[in-house]
Amino acid sequence: MITKIKQFFVTMLLPPLLGIGVCVLLWSIVAQTSETLPGPVKTWRSAVELFSDPFYQKTPNDQGIGWNIWNSLKRVGTGFGMAAVIGIPLGFMIGRFTFLDKMTAPIVSMLRPVSPLAWLPIGLLVFKAANPAAIWVIFISSIWPMIINTAMGVRQLPQDYLNVARVLNLSEWKVFTKILFPATLPYMLTGIRLSIGTAWLVIVAAEMLTGGVGIGFWVWDEWNNLNVEHIIIAIFVVGIVGLLLEQGLIALAKKFSY
């Protein structure tokens, strides 16, 4: 029993803890030599203070860290949700119908590499407000992986399964619900995971430009206040939330793999 715990500690816990330790050490060494960069201890104190009251609301632009995170997540959720509603059915159709595939291929390959932020001015122009423009950027950044992965899943459907469907003479609806959808689900979830990752990546940058309550604008605001501790905390918060989203979706995907 004790050796097992020991083994778990050495093989599972020690390597990541050591990695984090080395990182913090390097950070504190660099902070020692720098006038402006705060060290780990100073940042930690600031974080404790910050998280002691995460949900205060003083003015529209001065709210607790909890509200900032929540608002960013809300934007990501909305944009991402709309992208899923449009992207997944579109991916299914592109995967199923070669004509549609060839029709959309040049558009998708041309627009996919465009930085999502390049779409921000178009969003501001069309919606004439910052918040929908930020959601629009999330939407456009997260739709591509969902279209592409769903379509790939449909295309990779083994011919055997389709032969089963043909021999049983299943209706189109049954083919979709009993074969196409479950067979494509793992690919779809990969698309969703990639999308959420990109969306969370992009929201910080988008909010820096659009302002309002959100983790991205908070970073920018604290830069203007020259509160470097808060910027470092924000980097950790963005990283940890992104990690949690990713792990959550991996856990979900595991449930649906065969």
Place this chain on the structure above:
Amino acid sequence: MNVTQKYVLVEDVQMSFDTKQGPFVALADVNLNIRRGEFITLIGHSGCGKSTLLNLIAGLLRPSEGYLFCAEREIVGPGPERAVVFQNHSLLPWMTCFDNIYLGVERVFGDSEAADKLRQRTLEALELVHLSHAEKKYPHEISGGMKQRVGIARALAMQPKVLLMDEPFGALDALTRAHLQDELMKIVAATQSTVVMVTHDVDEAVLLSDRIVMMTNGPSATIGEILEVDLAKPRDRLALANDPAYHKLRGAVLEFLYQKQAKKAA
């Protein structure tokens, strides 16, 4: 025309596929009658088009020329009255064994029978292949032989006019294969099914068949000889091992495959 005498009818069938090198004629001048309740095996070297012929009867492929009939109706596409047992079982991995079979049962009998009856049919099919205990298991939780049995149960549960089997035991080890062959013989005797089976196993062909259809090598493969297997049923593999008639039939198939249609080493 007597339906029972010509239950499945293959008339002047030719099958060619478009390839990059131009059309490839896989089958040519294929003519075959299958009687009702007959067990037919198609045997030949790989690439001789035996699976192609099976897929034509299944309706998964359409012939380039010629016609195929089943019970006096032309075969224009696949359907549950010509159920297929696929070589790699092709069970849907996200469904339990029960649900895999139920999918077919529901399709065939769903319009005329209540859910209770459909469930009962599914359970009976599982019992037929001795897999009642695996009802709630998923395909990845059971062995290869069990998967193949579920595949057979799925096909039989639809009460097909013809049961088509594409090397159903090809991927199994010899012991499991022998066991399933014995089970299949019992099931076919009980259900009086008409069966067309593709195989490359000479012993399997002689053991199971009423007639062995031996195919020549492709391209333009066709039926070379048809061998009547007049061994009494039910057959017992141990008794047959010492039966001169069995060895004579086995010898005839071997002679066809390795002398008349000897294939150069690829």
